[in-house]
Amino acid sequence: MRDSVTVRMSATPAEVWGLVSDVTRIGEFSPETFEAEWLGDAQGPEAGAKFRGHVRRNEIGPVYWTTCRVVVCEPEREFAFAVLGPGGKTINRWSYRIAPRDDGSDVTEAFELSGTLPLRMYWTVLGWARGRRNRHDMTTTLERMKAVLEDR
Secondary structure, eight states: OEEEEEEEESSOHHHHHHHHTOGGGGGGTOSSEEEEEEOTTOOSOOTTOEEEEEEEGGGTSOEEEEEEEEEEEETTTEEEEEEEOGGGOEEEEEEEEEEEETTEEEEEEEEEEOOOHHHHHHHHHHHHHHHHHHHHHHHHHHHHHHHHHHTO
16 A cells, blocks of 8 residues: 655756755656645645645546645655545555755655555455556656756
């Protein structure tokens, strides 16, 4: 109920951080989440800040909003957020980890579903398809970010 993809980018950790932590730009990169906005007083990335993402599941639908809370905010190292379900409980955690390299940065996008019984059952039945989709979309997202960063 978890997976990750890593892509090497010819960009500094600071440059990568600027993209992965700016949720308002996710629509440029993600195949499923086509827009996002900070909620309440949040103006940018910080632990505890909330935002909502507008999702088109599998790029076709259904279309819905998800509320998320930033759970890790370490500039130039890691940006992670929890997707919140009923009662504000975490149903999924997404993260971007940045590791400096001599020629740029290794950027890892990862997800981890919570271990609740309904999600374990879902993963048992449809996990093969959703996992494949998530892996494809994480690769697409990171490759699109890479293109922006390397075409500067």
